[in-house]
Amino acid sequence: MNSELPLLDVRELKKYFPITQGIILQKEIGAVRAVDEISFFINRGETLGLVGESGCGKTTTGRTIIQLYQPTSGQVFFDGQDLTQLKGSKMRSLRKRMQMIFQDPYASLNPRWTVARIIAEPMHVHKMNQGRSKIERVKELLELVQLNSSYLNRYPHEFSGGQRQRIGIARALASDPDFIVCDEPISALDVSIQAQIVNLLEDLQEQLNLTYLFIAHDLSMVRHICNRVAVMYLGVIVELAERDELYDHALHPYTKALLSAVPIPDPHVTRSRKRIILEGDPPSPANPPSGCRFHPRCSMSESKCEKEEPVWREVSQGHWVKCHLVG
Amino acid sequence: MEHEPILELKDLVVKFHTLDGVVHAVNGVSYSLEEGKTLGVVGESGCGKSVSVLSVMRLILDPPGKIYAGKILLHGKNILEYSEAQMERIRGRQIAMIFQDPMTSLNPVLTIGKQISEGMVIHLGMTVEEANARAVELLNIVGIPNAKDRFSDYPHQFSGGMRQRAMIAMALSCNPEILIADEPTTALDVTIQAQIVELVKRLRDQLGMSAIWITHDLAVVADLADKVVVMYAGYIVEEADVFRLYENPLHPYTNSLLKSLPRVDSSREHERLATIPGSPPTGTKVIAGCPFVPRCNFVIDRCRVENPPLEQVESGHKIACWVDVNNGRQR
Numbered sequence: 001m002n003s004e005l006p007l008l009d010v011r012e013l014k015k016y017f018p019i020t021q022g023i024i025l026q027k028e029i030g031a032v033r034a035v036d037e038i039s040f041f042i043n044r045g046e047t048l049g050l051v052g053e054s055g056c057g058k059t060t061t062g063r064t065i066i067q068l069y070q071p072t073s074g075q076v077f078f079d080g081q082d083l084t085q086l087k088g089s090k091m092r093s094l095r096k097r098m099q100m101i102f103q104d105p106y107a108s109l110n111p112r113w114t115v116a117r118i119i120a121e122p123m124h125v126h127k128m129n130q131g132r133s134k135i136e137r138v139k140e141l142l143e144l145v146q147l148n149s150s151y152l153n154r155y156p157h158e159f160s161g162g163q164r165q166r167i168g169i170a171r172a173l174a175s176d177p178d179f180i181v182c183d184e185p186i187s188a189l190d191v192s193i194q195a196q197i198v199n200l201l202e203d204l205q206e207q208l209n210l211t212y213l214f215i216a217h218d219l220s221m222v223r224h225i226c227n228r229v230a231v232m233y234l235g236v237i238v239e240l241a242e243r244d245e246l247y248d249h250a251l252h253p254y255t256k257a258l259l260s261a262v263p264i265p266d267p268h269v270t271r272s273r274k275r276i277i278l279e280g281d282p283p284s285p286a287n288p289p290s291g292c293r294f295h296p297r298c299s300m301s302e303s304k305c306e307k308e309e310p311v312w313r314e315v316s317q318g319h320w321v322k323c324h325l326v327g
Numbered sequence: 328m329e330h331e332p333i334l335e336l337k338d339l340v341v342k343f344h345t346l347d348g349v350v351h352a353v354n355g356v357s358y359s360l361e362e363g364k365t366l367g368v369v370g371e372s373g374c375g376k377s378v379s380v381l382s383v384m385r386l387i388l389d390p391p392g393k394i395y396a397g398k399i400l401l402h403g404k405n406i407l408e409y410s411e412a413q414m415e416r417i418r419g420r421q422i423a424m425i426f427q428d429p430m431t432s433l434n435p436v437l438t439i440g441k442q443i444s445e446g447m448v449i450h451l452g453m454t455v456e457e458a459n460a461r462a463v464e465l466l467n468i469v470g471i472p473n474a475k476d477r478f479s480d481y482p483h484q485f486s487g488g489m490r491q492r493a494m495i496a497m498a499l500s501c502n503p504e505i506l507i508a509d510e511p512t513t514a515l516d517v518t519i520q521a522q523i524v525e526l527v528k529r530l531r532d533q534l535g536m537s538a539i540w541i542t543h544d545l546a547v548v549a550d551l552a553d554k555v556v557v558m559y560a561g562y563i564v565e566e567a568d569v570f571r572l573y574e575n576p577l578h579p580y581t582n583s584l585l586k587s588l589p590r591v592d593s594s595r596e597h598e599r600l601a602t603i604p605g606s607p608p609t610g611t612k613v614i615a616g617c618p619f620v621p622r623c624n625f626v627i628d629r630c631r632v633e634n635p636p637l638e639q640v641e642s643g644h645k646i647a648c649w650v651d652v653n654n655g656r657q658r
Contacts, residue, residue, distance in 0.1 A: 053519075162606050190543070191584060191587070192622075194587075195588075196602045220546075258517065259591060261518045263544070265549050271550060278518045
């Protein structure tokens, strides 16, 4: 293991979903360009936030990285190895080190399985901790996520939303991963439960030296938990920077609009803030606008933006942006 | 200037009879809405906030639900005594409502235009042509581009934000005095939420409407409410003017909840979020003392035996708590 290298290095990753016509003889008539050439890296022990509106491709990005979807093109280096080229047992041994936490703690746990079986499933798949030690490990994992280890033989319906999310986290930890994709892990939870889960994720990161890709749309929570943040719009990353740099010195007009739309729980501040209201809705990723994808909704847009796609460039140390007009 | 309450809930009690037992959804809730003002009702899922406004519309399905006690006064008249026929003249006409999920609350087999104009034909006695023309006008007002063409679209052809705009157009169609918004932006993205919030603020000011905005999001309420009511386990635990509430939250629940929210405009390096332990109660258990006891950091003996009533502690600021959060002693 080379600790100098970033744990995860994504290069020009693309994922297109075909649009087909016809029932028996399906003809491909186009593609949804869910992820369209994105590059970024995640350092060991770091949390990278991935934010954007629904349909911008953030979930597809997470799933394509851990090879739940076969990428259309591009490379994903995990600990120096290109996942897109690996097959069979080599892939399986790396799979163990990558896990996922899902958004909906109701839909992501099998209602007919006991907690013990749910949490032991990854160990079973990867043939870890065979026999008696499996139960010991499950108990240990339950305690790690601050649940009572006597809950082993209960079923998911006996738990509240926050507790179910803890079970989902315990399952993700079962195979002893280095890297976890957290796909909106708190957005389905009650406000008073969200902080509990965020603190738990932070504690676990410190204890187990985990690396997170934290996918979310709650920009306030992302500011709290992440080290660096990437902003996605319509399949591309438009800006990426250190957390405070991004929130305090955003460059891309979309990032600025997105941040200004977030309400603040303080009536004085939130009422005096100047909001940039974007017109309309994001266009369809099946047919994205020419040039810069944001230009039809951008207040700064010039003729160049319509014709030429901006390049992804580093404008200052660690601050990347995809826009003709800034930096 | 003192505003007359246009709508008043008095000691409302609503229960649901379910297979798991009786759910005590609303346990003696009173709040009032003044003319031209916006009231924010905040709380987590299951706290009774939606049930309280569904009772106002008399939309509680009976069985399993039942309004056991209390009054709902619209201009001083108790609408709980009204017949179904009388209620039909109030719903949509005097009080209109928009819902959380604009997909499930629009009829998928009727055009958007038809759904907006229907209410005007029924309530205002317009002809279909008049109502259709007005519906196009309303779609324009709520900011649907090419309103004339989109009039004959079906809901599935609209995006989430546009559907919510169509719902607002429908709600506005009969010039209601009161608009009730039940989590109208929860299913929407933040940029679309900002559009909808700005739209409702503008329409409210232009048309002089009064509004009740139900949400779990303390940040949205900070933006648009005049007065805020915080609910927990079917009770109101705090009620105050919006500025006062955020400056000086006095109930332990509101106090910890506001502390647990990270902010987009400032970073708190290496600081853990304040948390409230446990989870909200389900409502089937009858609790002797204060319902917040299992999660509260300020519990004194009295809390376990006696549920505190909602009392005024400062001018315009009421809480239901025995303890002073500033020193942890009994008030």
